[in-house]
Amino acid sequence: MSVRQALLALLEQGPMYGYQLRAEFERRTGQTWPLNVGQVYTTLTRLERDGLVEGTGADAEGHVVYRATPAGREEVATWFTTPVARTQPPRDELAIKLALAVTVPGVDVGTVIQQQRSATMAALQDYTRLKRRGPDAGESTDRADLAWGLVLDSLVFGAEAEIRWLDHCEARLRRAALDRPAATAAGEVAAVRDENGEVVR
Structure with missing residues (x-):
C-alpha cells in the first residue's frame, strides 16, 4: 500500500x-x-x-x-x-507458510490449511455482516460510504479467493499423496534392478 x-x-x-x-x-x-x-x-x-x-x-x-x-x-x-504493477507481487505470508510447510518434515499441512480456512471463513462472515449493516455502495450518495464499500468489496473478494485457493491446495495435496505410493514403488523396483544388475519388467 x-x-x-x-x-x-x-x-x-x-x-x-x-x-x-x-x-x-x-x-x-x-x-x-x-x-x-x-x-x-x-x-x-x-x-x-x-x-x-x-x-x-x-x-x-x-x-x-x-x-x-x-x-x-x-x-x-x-x-x-498508472496501473498497480504485478511484476513483483507483495509477500503473501500464507503462501510462504504453505510453501514451507510442504517441505518441512513433521508439519501437518492439512491442519494448517483447515485452520486457515476457518479463520478466513470467519473474516468473510465479518465482512459480509459489515456489508449488510452499512449503506449500499450502489445507493449511497456519500463518497466516503462509496469508498468504504469498495474497500469492503475488495476484502470480501480477497477472502473468497483465499478460500478457493486453500481448497485447491488441499486437492493438490491429496493428489500428491495418491501419487507418492506409486513413485515409492517405482523407486524400490529401480533399486532391485540396480542391486542385481538385471532389468526388472
Whole structure:
C-alpha cells in the first residue's frame, strides 16, 4: 500500500496536518489499514524533502499544516492513471507458510490449511455482516460510504479467493499423496534392478 501517494491525494484536496490526514485516510478506507501518526509525519517529511508538499505554517493550535505542490499534484495524477504493477507481487505470508510447510518434515499441512480456512471463513462472515449493516455502495450518495464499500468489496473478494485457493491446495495435496505410493514403488523396483544388475519388467 502506498501511504505516500494516498497522503498526497488527500492533500491535493486541501491543506491538512498529520492527525487530520490520518483520520481522513482511515475514514475513507473504513479503518482497514490503520496508520500510525508517526508514519504519517515521517511520510510528510519525505514528501516535503522531495518537493511534493510544503508547509503553510501552523494553525491556531500549533499544528503544522501541509499542502500539495504542483509537483505533488502531478504525482497524484500519475498515480491514478498508472496501473498497480504485478511484476513483483507483495509477500503473501500464507503462501510462504504453505510453501514451507510442504517441505518441512513433521508439519501437518492439512491442519494448517483447515485452520486457515476457518479463520478466513470467519473474516468473510465479518465482512459480509459489515456489508449488510452499512449503506449500499450502489445507493449511497456519500463518497466516503462509496469508498468504504469498495474497500469492503475488495476484502470480501480477497477472502473468497483465499478460500478457493486453500481448497485447491488441499486437492493438490491429496493428489500428491495418491501419487507418492506409486513413485515409492517405482523407486524400490529401480533399486532391485540396480542391486542385481538385471532389468526388472
